[in-house]
Amino acid sequence: MKTLLNSLAEPNRWNIVELLKQGPLTVGEIAERLELRQPQVSKHLRVLSEAGIVVVHPIANRRIYHLNPEPFHELQEWTETYRHLWEDRFNQLDLYLKEAQNKGEEEKPS
Incomplete structure (x- = not known):
């Protein structure tokens, strides 16, 4: 690799x-x-x-x-082993952004 x-x-x-x-x-x-x-x-x-x-x-x-194509298949398989790490981080980022958006909406003057 x-x-x-x-x-x-x-x-x-x-x-x-x-x-x-x-x-x-x-x-x-x-x-x-x-x-x-x-x-x-x-x-x-x-x-x-x-x-x-x-x-x-x-x-x-x-x-x-x-x-x-074989080395690229191996590269794809190798990168797939990291997929769960990135998915977890994106999920955490998504939660953070939703919380920040909700907080921003609560702070808006009526």
Whole structure:
């Protein structure tokens, strides 16, 4: 999980993942769309590949990159373990806001 998050923390890699959500692309297509040099994109794709985020399919002399959905499923499962904490905090915030609103209405002059 840490490798996944560290890989996505770099803005260019995040942008590559966002592009690949739309469909598979070559290194050249990614470089063109992000206005980066091809060696930079290759470096970022290597990191994403080592983290299991992207998969490469060589076709002739081209390399086509696809997102691998598995790490994102794992990330979703991991974040779900924190859902109850956030739900509890939002419920407490909701109660606080309702109390503050009721108090404000009681203090209004008639």
